[in-house]
Amino acid sequence: ETGVTQSPTHLIKTRGQQVTLRCSSQSGHNTVSWYQQALGQGPQFIFQYYREEENGRGNFPPRFSGLQFPNYSSELNVNALELDDSALYLCASSSGTDDHNSPLHFGNGTRLTVT
């Protein structure tokens, strides 16, 4: 069973630039969620994708957008980067929104630094 993989592991960008982060979900999982974790805090929900559609969104501005592909992998795009976007971005997969008790399985994250 292949776990959740994220790329890249680290990234440094300049304020105002755009970034794309990638995630491959665990085999058999069709739902992907993205979380932002600032240093010393718990993860904050960005959005969730199910069957290639956004299926819920947290309190993040529209410059945070995403995609899910037919193989259930996903991308997180952030435009017009701000210094406060510096964080660990975590992708989690689960086995479907119909199963409300499906546990989340996380990747190791992408550490984004905005200078």
Next chain:
Amino acid sequence: KQEVTQIPAALSVPEGENLVLNCSFTDSAIYNLQWFRQDPGKGLTSLLLIQSSQREQTSGRLNASLDKSSGRSTLYIAASQPGDSATYLCAVGNGQNFVFGPGTRLSVLP
């Protein structure tokens, strides 16, 4: 709006001790609660998931309880080991996403 808190923020214990980590949440209308472990700079590892209809779950030296009516969960770690040192986070599931607490940073001293 669901809010999740964890007490204590940090804990340091000698090896072999049994310990309890606490998690509180404000809205009892939850689907489940999941406990995670996070090592520095890494992602989250799922430890236990308790469904809203359950009272507890056990895995090895870990036991998690849930009291939905009072908005509380505890994670009990028996016979702690240095390898248990990590940050432990609880997350409350609302059927679509999870709301996380800030975590408890645990250090187990040899």
